[in-house]
Amino acid sequence: MSATWTTVAAVWGAGLSTALAWARFLPRPKVTLAPWPAERPQPSQLEMRFHNTSAWPVEIYRVRRICLTGKPIEFMPNTDPEMPLSNWFDWDESGELYVYIPPHRSGSVFLRELEPGSRSLLLFFWHGGPILPVRNPLYVYVSGRYAEHMSRSGQRQRHWPAKG
Numbered sequence: 001m002s003a004t005w006t007t008v009a010a011v012w013g014a015g016l017s018t019a020l021a022w023a024r025f026l027p028r029p030k031v032t033l034a035p036w037p038a039e040r041p042q043p044s045q046l047e048m049r050f051h052n053t054s055a056w057p058v059e060i061y062r063v064r065r066i067c068l069t070g071k072p073i074e075f076m077p078n079t080d081p082e083m084p085l086s087n088w089f090d091w092d093e094s095g096e097l098y099v100y101i102p103p104h105r106s107g108s109v110f111l112r113e114l115e116p117g118s119r120s121l122l123l124f125f126w127h128g129g130p131i132l133p134v135r136n137p138l139y140v141y142v143s144g145r146y147a148e149h150m151s152r153s154g155q156r157q158r159h160w161p162a163k164g
Contacts, residue, residue: 019134020134026054026128026129027053027054027128028126028128028136028138029050029051029052029053029058029060029101029126029128029138030050030051030053031048031049031050031051031138031140032048032049032051033046033047033048033049033142033146033147033150034046034047034049034150035047035147035150035151036110036111041150041151042151043114043116043144043147043148043151043152044112044113044114044115044144044147045110045111045112045114045147046110046111046114046142046147046150047108047109047110047111048108048109048110048111048140048142049106049107049108050099050101050106050107050108050109051106052101052102052103052104052105052106052107052128053104054103054104054128054129055103055104055129056103056128056129056130057100057101057102057103057128057129058100058101058126058127058128059098059099059100059101059126059127059128060097060098060099060101060124060125060126060138061097061098061125061126061127061135062097062098062124062125063075063097063122063123063124063125064122064123065120065121065122066120066121066122066123067118067119067120068119068120068121069117069118069119070115070117070118070119070120070144071113071115071118072120073111073112073113073114073118073120073122073142074111074112074113075097075109075110075111075112076109076110076111076112097109097124111142111147114142114143114144114147114148115144116144116145116148117144117145118143118144119141119142119143119144119145120141120142120143121139121140121141121142122139122140122141122142123137123138123139124137124138124139124140125137125138126138
């Protein structure tokens with residue numbers, strides 16, 4: 001019985017490690033931060049845009065907000081009627097976030113209530129395509145000082161390297 005158990009555990013471990021290794025080669029969503037609103041940027045607000053460069057849709061299931069300093073970040077959906085929505089956005093108070101991004105499109109999430117001294121690490125869990133149905137982590141660092149700098153300088157966007 002123990003030989004069967006060890007064989008099953010070894011096969012499961014080999015399959016899991018192979019799937020995780022392939023996940024490193026699959027395209028991931030890229031994240032950019034930009035001032036929001038673009039015409040009159042405010043230092044307490046940012047637009048976080050997820051770019052899907054793959055041929056499969058990307059679904060972001062939830063987010064964990066790790067508040068390093070200051071108060072926690074608040075999310076807002078896009079309410080601009082002139083900007084067509086390329087994503088579905090849903091947020092509730094329990095921390096569940098759902099963003100659907102079609103292939104070769106972008107989706108936005110708006111951040112507000114950023115204080116100059118606030119720093120947060122956002123950990124998003126995303127899934128892309130039917131090949132690897134696992135939730136992959138995506139880390140994004142957001143600081144109120146950076147948002148204030150972007151709104152003053154009029155800088156359009158900054159590409160953040162996706163970790164995870």
